[in-house]
Amino acid sequence: MKPDLRGRLRIPQGTEGFYLDEAYRHNMLTADVQRLLYRWGYLPVQTPVFDFYDSYAGLLSAEESRNVYRLIDREGDLLMLRSDVTLFLAKQMGMILTTEDLPMRVCYADTILRHQHPDDISKNEFFQTGVELIGPDDINADAEVILLLQQTLATIGIDRYFIHVGSRALFNAAFPDLDAPSARALRRAVVLRDTGTIRDICTGLRVPPDRADLLLELFAFIGSDRELAALTARFDAVFTEAEREEIIRVRSLAALLSEAGDGERVRIDLSEIGSQPYHTGVVFQAYVDGLDSSVAAGGRYDRLYGVFGFDVPAVGFSVMLRKLQEQTAGNDRYAPPQPARATGTAFVERVRDAEMRRSRGESVSL
Amino acid sequence: MSNESSLETAQAPTGPLTFAVPKGRLHDDIRTLFAARNMPFEFENRKLVTDDQTGSVRFMLVKNSDLPVYVHHGIAGLGVCGDDVLYESGFDFVRLLTFPFGGTRMCLAARRDHDPAQDRGRLTVATKFTRFARDFFHNRGIPVEVIKLGGSVELAPVLGLAPYIVDLVETGSTLVANNLAVTEELTRISVHLIANPAYYKFHYAAVNRLVDALRDNDNSTPQRSEA
Structure with a gap:
């Protein structure tokens, strides 16, 4: 049955x-x-x-x-x-x-x-x-x-990837006095590039219009160190000292990564502000071509x-x-071995044959 | 800062952007917009995938309500979708533009002779948009019972299934024909260019170029999303 x-x-x-x-x-x-x-x-x-x-x-x-x-x-x-x-x-x-x-x-x-x-x-x-x-x-x-x-x-x-580097500290410096629900709503708006909500929250916080423009552009920024330098120069008079310090830190990190590693794979992305409540400073995510979310x-x-x-x-x-x-499917290293059969008529004979061939790196089943 | 020149923007590998186009009422508007930007496309011989003439965008024709699923899973990186469908999907997307076409209203409607005193502080609502209806009234502190329907929602009050409906209203002629009237406009519905967030991050430069092209100055100019 x-x-x-x-x-x-x-x-x-x-x-x-x-x-x-x-x-x-x-x-x-x-x-x-x-x-x-x-x-x-x-x-x-x-x-x-x-x-x-x-x-x-x-x-x-x-x-x-x-x-x-x-x-x-x-x-x-x-x-x-x-x-x-x-x-x-x-x-x-x-x-x-x-x-x-x-x-x-x-x-x-x-x-x-x-x-x-x-x-x-x-x-x-x-x-x-x-x-x-x-x-x-x-x-x-x-x-x-x-x-x-x-x-x-x-x-x-994996070679078709980019690491996007941003800063929770910069976000915290730009919005120091937010209550928890507003902070959550604003973080979500930044991540989803929802400029309407960001502007609404800025209005609610009585952020002056020129500073609201800065914050909208700043937290949508993705690009190179040179492009970030141009943006910061344009808004220099509007930045606070704390924001300036955090931007310098992100730029210094990007420069260090460029010098020490594969800078071509690293982008400055100030819409990266960290998904966890416990994040405090630099944050980053890696994106791979063809995948629907960060890896x-x-x-x-x-x-x-x-x-x-x-x-x-x-x-x-x-x-x-x-x-x-x-993404690693084409890499033979990760393909399972196709074990050969040990030769010999008696079981012990096959064990000996398998041991010898395994010691040479072969995959052998009894 | 020293070492300023050493870090240039790293570009994503080239290839057509993938773009989901909904079947139905928005389809012609989207084709017209792309044609006006010198990127015409057409789905020939019942094919569901086609490239624009410049080869920079690959279009996929999908059912309107399925579009968020395709974009969420990254099958298409971009798509055009209304707030109504986006909300029901429950997925998060980057909203890159709001289009000037396809706008409508999400409304609460009832029979013309319905007496609100009969509601006794709670609503019974028939709708296709169950997630929206539940969240909208719960956020207002109004208890609501939601009955899911697949279509012809206007029948519900007429046949006595529910005193109210929540539905999209464009001209209101269907409501009038069924002796219904709008009780309240709950929200405006706009149509957006959306992106899978990870897809946007990987292809941001190419996507931004497309967004700029679609936002080109003329009467059909879409606006940056202020959703």
Whole structure:
């Protein structure tokens, strides 16, 4: 009698399995990236799969707050499943690190679990690989993680990409006194280049018209250092000192990246202001040709560790390797081996043959 | 700043921009606009994909309500879509231009003889635009029961399914023919050039050139979105 499978094979939103060729490719990509991260001096960390929701409630974006999976443990405490490795890592590392350990470089490769809309399963955000550089707060640290992201993409053969570098600090300097709901609305308007909403909020804040013009143009800017220099010169009289400082920092970082790495792949993009409430300074995202959303995101979060009692700056990124798998389809390195059969009539004979051939690098099954 | 000259804008690889065109009432307006900008295109022999004559834009003909899905998934990087369809999709897009054509109104309507006192503080509304209707009234603190319909929404009050409808109203002649009247205009609906946010970022220079071309000075000049 056939088993009754009705309803038994449903898959909940926010999880996935992958198998055989796909799993092989994923494991190889992850291994290649982890080897690279180790060579850059980053040590692995594992975070718990779930933790107390209250530890993170104030640090979640509105969208993440809607999408995290929550459960109640036997004592009645509300838990959440790991939806963002950075958050869990800040608490864990904050508990074990001391100032003598700094600077600390850590890396991770972990599943994350969060709800995805049933009509929108394209994001493939189930697995994060990333790094954190804990301790330094200078632009050399910012540059290090962006260069490492570039190396990560190069390592797995991704060359049609751009990294867009912006600044949450510049946004915070331009709008210092916003309440939380207005800040959320304004950040969303900047990201979606919604000039109408930005202008409305500026009007509500009684921003003078010439300064509103500056802010609209500034937070829509994508381009080169030279183009940003021209824009800042045009509005020089309208900038505050804090804004000037942040723009200099972004320009200095871009120049440093240009000198030290592949500057052709880096763009200054002041509409990049960071998606997370905990972002504080430089922020960036990587965009790959043909993909419908960014494949990597990162930035500085200098106050996140302080929330968990160890007040130290940090910068990092996470890359969604699952999104990039299709882009590596033509790379033979990530194609699963086609194992040869061991030869010999007796089982032990085949074992010996397989051992010898495997030692030469062949893939051999018994 | 030193080292100013070392960082030039990195350009995306070249190739046609991908552009979803909705079937239906906006289709002719879009073709006319592109033709006026020397980028004419036509879908021949029931084909659903075609390039403009300059080869700079690849057009894809899709159902109006499906257009946000194609752009969200990056199959088409750009598209033309009204606020009504965008809102229902729930996806986020960059709005690059607002077109002067295709504008309409989203209205609450009821039978001419409907007495609001019968509502007892809550609304029952039949509509195709369930997400919009629910959010609109909830944001006003008005409890609402929403009944989803696929079309011919005007029938709902006539047949007694719901006292109110939320629907697009252009001339109002369909309402009049069914003895209905607009109770309130809820919002204006405009038509926008939209972009998948990641697509815009990767191709921003080419997209901006297209936007500038479409915004060229004449009577059909679209405006930068002030949505």
